[in-house]
Amino acid sequence: MYPRPIPEDAKIQRALYVGGVTLVVALWLLPLLAVMLTSIRSNEELMAGNYWGWPQKFSLIENYTAVFEQTAMLRFFLNSLLITIPSVIGVLILSTLTGFVLSRYPFRGSNLIFALFVGGNFLPAQVMMIPVRDLMVRLGLYDTIYALIVFHIAFQTGFATLFMRNFIAALPGELFQAARAEGASPAQILRHVVVPLVRPALAALAILTFTFIWNDYFWAIVLTQSDAVKPVTAGLNNLRGEWTSAWNIVSAATIFVALPPVVMFFLMQKHFISGLTMGAVKG
Amino acid sequence: MPGFWRRNRHWLTPALFLAPGLILFSLVILAASVETVWISLHEWDGIGAKTWVGLANYAELADDPQFYVSLKNNVIWLLIFMLAPPIGLALALIVNQQIGGMRILKSLFFVPLVLATVTVGVVFGWVYDPTYGLLQLIFGLFGGTAPALLSDENFATFAVAAAALWPQIAFCMVLFLAGLNNLNEDLIGAGRVDGARGWRMLRHVVLPQLSQVGFIAIAVTVIGALRSFDMVAVMTTGGPYGSSTVLAYQMYEESIFSYRFGYGAAIATVLFVIMISFIAWYLHGLIKAERSNA
Numbered sequence: 074m075y076p077r078p079i080p081e082d083a084k085i086q087r088a089l090y091v092g093g094v095t096l097v098v099a100l101w102l103l104p105l106l107a108v109m110l111t112s113i114r115s116n117e118e119l120m121a122g123n124y125w126g127w128p129q130k131f132s133l134i135e136n137y138t139a140v141f142e143q144t145a146m147l148r149f150f151l152n153s154l155l156i157t158i159p160s161v162i163g164v165l166i167l168s169t170l171t172g173f174v175l176s177r178y179p180f181r182g183s184n185l186i187f188a189l190f191v192g193g194n195f196l197p198a199q200v201m202m203i204p205v206r207d208l209m210v211r212l213g214l215y216d217t218i219y220a221l222i223v224f225h226i227a228f229q230t231g232f233a234t235l236f237m238r239n240f241i242a243a244l245p246g247e248l249f250q251a252a253r254a255e256g257a258s259p260a261q262i263l264r265h266v267v268v269p270l271v272r273p274a275l276a277a278l279a280i281l282t283f284t285f286i287w288n289d290y291f292w293a294i295v296l297t298q299s300d301a302v303k304p305v306t307a308g309l310n311n312l313r314g315e316w317t318s319a320w321n322i323v324s325a326a327t328i329f330v331a332l333p334p335v336v337m338f339f340l341m342q343k344h345f346i347s348g349l350t351m352g353a354v355k356g
Numbered sequence: 357m358p359g360f361w362r363r364n365r366h367w368l369t370p371a372l373f374l375a376p377g378l379i380l381f382s383l384v385i386l387a388a389s390v391e392t393v394w395i396s397l398h399e400w401d402g403i404g405a406k407t408w409v410g411l412a413n414y415a416e417l418a419d420d421p422q423f424y425v426s427l428k429n430n431v432i433w434l435l436i437f438m439l440a441p442p443i444g445l446a447l448a449l450i451v452n453q454q455i456g457g458m459r460i461l462k463s464l465f466f467v468p469l470v471l472a473t474v475t476v477g478v479v480f481g482w483v484y485d486p487t488y489g490l491l492q493l494i495f496g497l498f499g500g501t502a503p504a505l506l507s508d509e510n511f512a513t514f515a516v517a518a519a520a521l522w523p524q525i526a527f528c529m530v531l532f533l534a535g536l537n538n539l540n541e542d543l544i545g546a547g548r549v550d551g552a553r554g555w556r557m558l559r560h561v562v563l564p565q566l567s568q569v570g571f572i573a574i575a576v577t578v579i580g581a582l583r584s585f586d587m588v589a590v591m592t593t594g595g596p597y598g599s600s601t602v603l604a605y606q607m608y609e610e611s612i613f614s615y616r617f618g619y620g621a622a623i624a625t626v627l628f629v630i631m632i633s634f635i636a637w638y639l640h641g642l643i644k645a646e647r648s649n650a
Contacts, residue, residue, distance in 0.1 A: 075536065075544055075562050076449055077553070087455050094450060095457075098464045104483045104522075105467065107490050111482070124488040167377035178370040186378060188639065193385045195635045197583045199604045200628045203395055203617050204388035207402070227384035230377045259369040288472035290586045295612070306474040310590055313478060320482065327478045334470040342463055345470075349527075350534035 112136055112324035119321055136325040144316075145300050146326050149308030153333075156221045156304055157286045163226035164233045164282050165275055171230065172237025173267050177249060178259070187238060194231030198291050206295055220296040221304070225286045233278055236351065240274040241267060277348030280341045284334045305330045389628065396621035402611070406618070413622035422598055423623070426606045429513045430582060433602060436517040437524055437581040441573040444528025445566075449558075452536050462533070469526040477590030480519035481506070512592050512600035520587045524580055528573045535569030536562075568645050575638045582631055603627045 079087050099106070111124070115132040123129070140146050175187050205224060206215070214220040248270075252262045293307040300308070309330050316322050338345050361368065396413055398406035417423050451462045468476065483490040486504035495502040505515035539562065547561040563570070585604040588594060594601035594609060601609070603623055611620030 074452070074454075074541075075539055075557065076452060077548075079453055079455065090453065091455055091457050091461070094461050097447075097450065098461050101465060102467065104479045104490060105471075108479050108482055122488070125493055167380070170373040171377035174370040174374040178367070180367070186374075189386060190381060192635050192639065193381060193389070195579055195631065195638070196385070196389055197585075197604055197627055197631055199585065199607045199624045200392055200631070201385055201388035202392075202608070202624065203402075203611055203621050204391040205384060208384070208388070223380075224384060227380045230381050231385065234377060234381075258365060259373070263373070284470050288470075288474075290472065290474045290589070294589075295608075306472050309472075309474055309478065313481075320488075323478065324482070327475055331471050331475045334472070335467060338466070338470045339463065342466075346466075346530060346534075349530055 108324045108327055111320050112328050114321045116319070116321065119319075124320075132321065136321050137329070139322055140325045140329060144312055144322070144326065146305065146308060146312065146329060148300065149303055149305040150329070152218060152302055152308075153287055153304040153306075156218050156225070157283055160222050160225040160229070160286050161279055161282050163222070164229045165279060167226065167230045168233030168237045168278070169267070169271060169275070170263075171234040172239075172241050173263055175234065175238045176242035177262075187234070190231045190234040194228070194235065202291075202295055209296055216297050216299055216302060218297075218302050221289075221292055221302075224292055224296065225289070229282045229285060233282065236278055236348070237271065237274060239351065240271060244270055273344070274348075276341065277344040277351070280337055280345050281348045283337060284345075287334055392621045392624050392628065395618060396625045398618045398621075400617040400621075401615045402617045409618065413619050416619065417622050417626070422601065422606060425598060426601045426603045426623075429600060429602045430584075432513050433517045433520075433581040433584050434578065436514065436521060437577045438574075440521055440524040440528045440577050441532075441570060443521075443525045444530075444573065445532045445570075447525065447529045448532035448536055452533065465529060466526050468523040469530065471523065473520070473523070473586035474590050476519060476523060477587050480515075480522075481591055483519075484515055506592055507596050509596055509599040512596065516587050516591050516600060517581075517584070519591065520580075520584060524577060527576065527580075531569050531573045531576075532566065535566045539565055571641055571645070575634075575641070578634060579631075579638075582627070582634070 079090055081087075107125075110128070111119075113131050113133040113136060114123070114128050115130050115135070118128060118130065171190070175183055175190075209215040209220040209224075214223065244267075248266050249262060252266050257265070287304075288306060289304070290306040290310070293304045297303050297307065303311075309326055312326050313323050395406070397408065397410060399409045399413075400406040447465060451458060451465065471479075484502075484505045486492060486502055486507075489502065491505070492502040503511060505511045543561055543565065544557075547557050552561060583604060584602050585608065588600060588602055588605045589608070592600045594605050604627060607620045607623040607627065610616045610623065
C-alpha cells in the first residue's frame with residue numbers, strides 16, 4: 074500500500090489522522106453545507122442578514138413545504154422520474170444486446186462499430202444539438218418526455234455498450250463454448266448464460282446512467298420548454314430566476330434535486346465506483 | 357422459410373440483437389453529428405428552407421471577436437481543469453488509509469461527483485454571492501470585500517471554471533483511488549527495502565504505475581473542459597457582455613436565441629474538429645496501452 078499504512082497500534086496517530094481528514098472533508102463540502110444550512114433558515118432571519126450564524130429558528134418543514142406547495146418542483150421531480158426510469162431500462166436492454174454481440178460474435182467491422190460507440194460517446198452534446206432538435210420536431214416529439222427518453226437511450230447506449238462489451242468479454246469463455254457445444258442458439262445463450270451473469274454489471278450501469286440522465290441539463294432545455302414536461306434540473310434553474318432573493322427556498326429546492334442521486338450513490342456506492350472506474354480504466 | 361432461419365440463425369440472431377442499439381445510436385448520435393457539418397454550410401433559421409452559403413459561416417466566424425473570446429475561455433477552462441488530476445491524486449493519497457471511519461469520509465469526498473452541474477452552479481452562485489456569500493464571509497474575516505466575481509468581466513470565466521473543478525477533482529480522485537488499489541505490492545516493497553519513501557517513492561515507484569490511470573484522468577478532464585456548458589448557462593449565461601462564453605455556449609446562443617442555426621452549426625463543427633482530434637489521440641493511447649498489456 075502507498076502511502077505507508079499508519080500502524081494499527083498507533084491509536085493516537087490514527088485518531089489524529091481521521092480528525093485531520095474530517096476537517097478536510099468539512100472544508101471540501103463547505104459550499105454544500107452552506108446551502109443545507111440556508112435551506113432550513115427562515116425568511117425573517119435572511120431579511121435580518123443572519124446568513125451564517127446559527128439559526129435561531131429551524132424552518133426546515135416550512136421551507137420544504139413551500140417548495141412543494143408554491144413551486145412546480147414536485148411536478149418537475151415526477152417528470153424527471155418519468156424520463157429517467159424508462160431511459161435507464163432502455164439503455165440496459167439495448168446495451169446488453171450490443172455488448173453481447175460485440176464481445177462474443179466478432180465479425181468484420183465489429184471493432185469499427187465498437188470504436189464508433191466509444192468515440193460517439195465522447196462527442197460534446199452541442200455537436201448533435203441542431204439535427205437532434207430538428208428530428209424531434211419533425212417526429213412531433215419536441216417538448217414531450219419522449220424526446221428526452223429517445224435521446225438519452227440513444228446517447229447512453231454508447232457508453233453502456235463499451236461497459237457491457239468489456240464485462241461480457243471478461244466472462245469465462247468456457248461457458249460460451251460449452252453452451253455452443255450443446256447446440257444452444259445465440260438467443261438461448263443470451264437468456265441462460267449472459268443475463269444471469271451480468272447482473273452486477275447491470276446494477277452498476279443502472280446507477281451510473283440514472284445519475285447521468287437525472288443530472289442532464291442541456292438536453293432538458295434544448296428539447297423541452299413547458300413546465301409540464303421539464304425535468305428538475307431545468308426546473309431548478311427557472312426557480313432560481315423567479316425566487317431571486319428567497320435563498321432559503323432556492324436552497325431547499327437545490328437539496329431536493331440533489332437528493333435522489335446522492336441517496337442512490339450511498340445505497341449502491343460500490344456499484345457506482347466500480348462502474349465509473351471500469352468504464353474509464355478498462356476503456 | 358424456417359429452413360432459411362435455421363441455416364442462418366448463427367449470424368442472423370446476433371445481427372438482430374445488434375440492430376436496435378446500433379441503428380438508434382447511428383441515427384441520433386452519429387448521423388446528427390455529421391449532419392451538423394452539412395448544416396454549417398447553409399444559412400438556416402431552424403424552420404424555413406436552408407440556403408446554401410458555402411463556407412460563408414466559417415469566414416464570418418474567423419472575423420467574429422466573440423468566437424475568439426469563447427476560444428480563449430475554453431483554453432482558460434482547460435488550464436484550470438488541469439489542476440483536477442494533481443489535486444484528485446493528492447486527495448486520493450490522503451484517504452488511502454485503512455482506518456475505521458475512512459470509508460465514509462471517502463464517500464463524502466465523492467458527493468460533488470453525483471450532483472447535477474446545475475446544482476453545483478446554484479451552490480457556487482451562493483458561494484460567490486457578493487453580499488452574503490461564503491466568499492464574502494471569508495473576505496470579511498480579514499476585513500476585506502469580496503469582488504463580485506460573476507459580474508466582473510475579468511473574473512467570471514475563472515470563477516465558473518473553478519466551481520466546475522469541484523466535481524472534476526472528485527472524478528479524478530475516484531480514478532486515482534482505483535489506481536492506488538492496483539499497485540504492485542512487490543515493487544512498493546522493493547522500493548521500501550531500497551530506502552525509498554515519501555516523495556521519492558511517489559515519483560519513482562508509484563507514479564509510473566499510475567501512468568495509465570493518469571492518462572485517463574487527463575483525457576477525461578480535457579473532454580470535460582471542452583464540453584463545459586451547463587455551468588456557464590447556469591452561473592453567468594455567458595455574461596457579463598459575453599465575456600464568459602465558451603464554444604458550446606456560444607453555439608447554443610447563436611442557434612436557440614438568435615435563430616442562426618447555420619452559424620451555430622459552424623461553431624459546433626469547430627468544436628467537433630477539436631474534439632475528434634482529441635478523441636483520436638485518446639483512443640490511440642488506449643489501444644497502445646491495451647496492446648502493451650496483452
